Amino acid sequence: MAEITFRQALHDTLREELLRDENVFLIGEEIGQFEGSYKITAGLLKEFGPRRIVDTPIAENGFVGLATGAAMLGLRPVVEIMTINFIALAMDEIVNHAAKIFYMFGGQCPIPMVIRTPGGGGQQLSATHSQNLEVWFAHIPGLKVVAPSTPADAKGLLRTAIRDNNPVLFLENLGLYNIKGEVPDGDYTIPFGKAQVVREGTDLTVISYSRMTAIAMEVARRMEKEKQLSIEVVDIRSLRPLDHETLINSIKKTNRAIVFEGDWRSYGIGAEIAATLQEEAFDDLDTPIKRVASVEVPLPYSKPLEQAALTGAQQLIEAINDLAPRRRRSA
Incomplete structure (x- = not known):
């Protein structure tokens, strides 16, 4: 098994899933040309182009709503919200739409969408950029919420999230991006609901x-x-x-x-x-x-x-x- 950083494990898994399934696409602020605030999406715009790596305006409610609609039509969007502190702007789209459409449509319309977002304190980013808000979403039926602690779990849980037919909030602590650990090769997944x-x-x-x-x-x-x-x-x-x-x-x-x-x-x-x-x-x-x-x-x-x-x-x-x-x- 290779020893890589948490950041690299996320990057590699996104790339592998983009290659595996043409319905997967990434969307978020500055994830393309700028390669993401934390460089998780480095090099992906050049490899996959702007139809698969979609830069957005600063409008979380807009692009989360767009991703929800895309998921309704069969695509598999992976949304990056620059920090979980900005997720409040998309609460309606996540809580009232993405989490409930599958149920309200009688199981006819799954929402295979992942929302990746970093959070946590310790970076001197002050009160409105240092929060852990996962409990808001763990409270909501229809959402799945996961939080890996190692590079191996980052790979296994992210791959599972992208392939799941439900909306998944994928939490990344800022203090983990540079840690290293062994990561299994190949098509490695970790089931949800398993500590x-x-x-x-x-x-x-x-x-x-x-x-x-x-x-x-x-x-x-x-x-x-x-x-x-x-x-x-x-x-x-x-x-x-x-x-x-x-x-x-x-x-x-x-x-x-x-x-x-x-x-x-x-x-x-x-x-x-x-x-x-x-x-x-x-x-x-x-x-x-x-x-x-x-x-x-x-x-x-x-x-x-x-x-x-x-x-x-x-x-x-x-x-x-x-x-x-x-x-x-x-x-």
């Missing part, structure tokens, strides 16, 4: 997704070395549909859970996971479920204030120390 236990453990489960999974892995290795704690890390990957079975099986093994997420705590993805575990695995829990998330403020531009507002390794370590099995802490 992955990325690290086995017995004392406590940390449930996470996207960039927070990478941080959780670092913390788990550190806690094992320093405190002999065996931390299991579960990457949910698919926010909707959510894999209940893998989460419950992990809790049955460790009896303790922390949900570690990059967005705000109230009404978030972590709240849904905590409710799921309380309803379906209550008898297996030895302690209350903890949620570790960012401070509930608009993210500051100032670097020290931004870092103070964002959750990270230290907050997760504190939660683990508080929740860790007493037999380990007193040893």
